[in-house]
Amino acid sequence: MAGQQKDITIVGGGIIGCCAAYFLTRHPAYSADTHRITLLEASSTSTGGRTPDSVQDPATLLKPDSASKRNPAHEGIAGGASGKAGGLLALWAFPQNIVPLSFKLHDELAKEHGGDAKWGYRRCYASQVDCSARLPPGFSGGKDEHMTAGDAAEKQNDEQGASKGLHKDHKKSAKALKKLGAPEDLDWLDTDALGGYDNMGTPDNTAQVHPELFTRAMAQLAEDSGVKIVTGAKATAINKSDDGKSVASVAYEKDGQQETLPTTDCIVAAGPWTSKLLPRIPVTASRAHSVVIKTPSTVSPYALFTAINLPSGFPSPTPQDAPGSTTTQQKPLKRMQIVEPEIYARPDGTAYACGPTDTTAPLPATNAEVEVDEARCRDIIDQVGSISDDLGRDGQVLARQACYLPQGGPFIGEVGGTKGLTVAAGHTCWGIQNAPGTGKLLSELVLDGVAKSAKLGGCDASRLA
Numbered sequence: 196m197a198g199q200q201k202d203i204t205i206v207g208g209g210i211i212g213c214c215a216a217y218f219l220t221r222h223p224a225y226s227a228d229t230h231r232i233t234l235l236e237a238s239s240t241s242t243g244g245r246t247p248d249s250v251q252d253p254a255t256l257l258k259p260d261s262a263s264k265r266n267p268a269h270e271g272i273a274g275g276a277s278g279k280a281g282g283l284l285a286l287w288a289f290p291q292n293i294v295p296l297s298f299k300l301h302d303e304l305a306k307e308h309g310g311d312a313k314w315g316y317r318r319c320y321a322s323q324v325d326c327s328a329r330l331p332p333g334f335s336g337g338k339d340e341h342m343t344a345g346d347a348a349e350k351q352n353d354e355q356g357a358s359k360g361l362h363k364d365h366k367k368s369a370k371a372l373k374k375l376g377a378p379e380d381l382d383w384l385d386t387d388a389l390g391g392y393d394n395m396g397t398p399d400n401t402a403q404v405h406p407e408l409f410t411r412a413m414a415q416l417a418e419d420s421g422v423k424i425v426t427g428a429k430a431t432a433i434n435k436s437d438d439g440k441s442v443a444s445v446a447y448e449k450d451g452q453q454e455t456l457p458t459t460d461c462i463v464a465a466g467p468w469t470s471k472l473l474p475r476i477p478v479t480a481s482r483a484h485s486v487v488i489k490t491p492s493t494v495s496p497y498a499l500f501t502a503i504n505l506p507s508g509f510p511s512p513t514p515q516d517a518p519g520s521t522t523t524q525q526k527p528l529k530r531m532q533i534v535e536p537e538i539y540a541r542p543d544g545t546a547y548a549c550g551p552t553d554t555t556a557p558l559p560a561t562n563a564e565v566e567v568d569e570a571r572c573r574d575i576i577d578q579v580g581s582i583s584d585d586l587g588r589d590g591q592v593l594a595r596q597a598c599y600l601p602q603g604g605p606f607i608g609e610v611g612g613t614k615g616l617t618v619a620a621g622h623t624c625w626g627i628q629n630a631p632g633t634g635k636l637l638s639e640l641v642l643d644g645v646a647k648s649a650k651l652g653g654c655d656a657s658r659l660a
């Protein structure tokens with residue numbers, strides 16, 4: 196297929212579309228003379244789904260001189276889940292047919308392009324922790340028989356009249372951590388709160404990136420090698436040839452105008468919006484909230500999968516199906532409840548935390564219209580602050596955000612026997628981890644006609660006849 200003229204259109208400027216663009220330009224058969232590659236991204240802003248007071252450019256937190264720069268012409272790239280995910284990478288992720296390839300590519304990309312400084316790549320630990328929450332200021336506990344150890348200690352503090360309520364010494368005793376099997380450098384979690392510790396991943400098999408900075412870098416590198424990036428360009432139809440057997444063009448809307456792009460090969464990487472263009476690809480979407488908290492000093496590199504026992508009296512989390520509200524009075528819990536926010540320490544002096552998905556806000560037309568429910572962000576902040584002073588009392592909330600998690604797949608490969616039509620979407624909670632592998636496989640599907648670097652296996656979209 197080398198040397199054959201191709202007009203390739205990628206729909207979607209999330210991590211999957213940007214990795215596809217990057218790996219197409221790295222394919223041995225790629226030539227800027229014979230291949231025209233255009234990436235269409237519907238949004239023209241990356242600020243949707245973040246409260247206005249949030250830090251909008253994460254490069255300013257990492258290393259402003261070397262972190263992946265914000266290119267004003269790329270506004271809209273990584274405006275959805277690809278900019279608001281945690282960024283955990285793991286050899287123990289799923290699906291296992293593409294995970295090892297993608298984990299390795301992340302490592303190689305970081306080495307080749309200075310990913311540690313550009314997008315915060317580093318190896319890290321991952322752990323599961325069982326914790327008991329302390330009550331936040333202004334909330335008092337319920338019946339003593341429902342109390343946890345941390346809760347009881349808190350009550351004792353209150354009774355002693357501690358002015359700030361939560362000021363018992365959380366300077367984590369190394370001895371107590373050791374007893375639980377927890378490493379000594381996990382010193383930003385309260386030892387009083389910690390009830391159980393399980394190791395899930397080590398730097399041998401676990402790593403992280405800042406997803407927005409990584410995606411931005413892939414887009415820039417692709418553009419530097421000849422890819423044209425058009426933001427504010429919403430694909431509206433994929434048109435077929437007269438005989439209906441192959442792709443002919445992609446129609447899109449930009450600035451109120453209808454445009455048509457001649458296309459021999461179209462890759463649809465529209466994340467949770469994919470089914471709107473390809474109804475046979477069953478990608479679903481749920482909203483998820485997250486926050487970014489500046490810690491008093493850089494915390495040790497752990498990704499924590501928590502199970503936090505909230506005592507009675509703790510502010511009730513917003514129910515999954517209830518419309519939240521910034522102003523809602525937080526009612527105290529009547530009985531204990533377990534919540535499971537995930538917390539990822541980052542090398543930029545922050546920690547990222549995300550909460551559960553909710554079902555109250557259907558997928559909007561674009562990323563720009565994603566609404567943040569501040570009550571759900573407040574839930575996460577209360578909960579992670581109840582097991583760590585670094586994230587709570589001594590932390591500063593820098594961002595409150597929401598995005599839509601694409602679910603159902605991943606689906607990678609040819610769609611419905613239409614020559615030149617390929618999809619890569621529905622990557623669930625491992626889309627950051629699996630993006631480089633997906634991008635590489637897409638480059639092979641388009642320029643070699645077959646996926647070579649890994650088996651598509653259960654991901655193969657062509658099975659969805």
Ligand SMILES: Cc1cc2nc3c(=O)[nH]c(=O)nc-3n(C[C@H](O)[C@H](O)[C@H](O)COP(=O)(O)OP(=O)(O)OC[C@H]3O[C@@H](n4cnc5c(N)ncnc54)[C@H](O)[C@@H]3O)c2cc1C
Pocket residue numbers: 206207208209210211212235236237238271272273274275276277278279280281282283284428429430431464465466467468469472483484485549550561562598599600601619620621622623624625626627628629
């Ligand atoms: C809270 C949270 C935490 C996560 N944490 C992790 C993690 O730690 N590790 C991990 O591996 N994964 C994680 N993920 C999953 C990961 O974020 C996603 O799987 C991944 O970002 C999906 O990328 P995407 O490019 O498919 O979709 P998106 O990022 O949604 O990008 C799709 C893009 O397509 C554009 N688009 C849509 N329709 C059109 C159209 N018609 N024309 C043009 N453009 C269009 C959209 O505007 C959007 O920019 C997390 C997800 C969430 C929600």
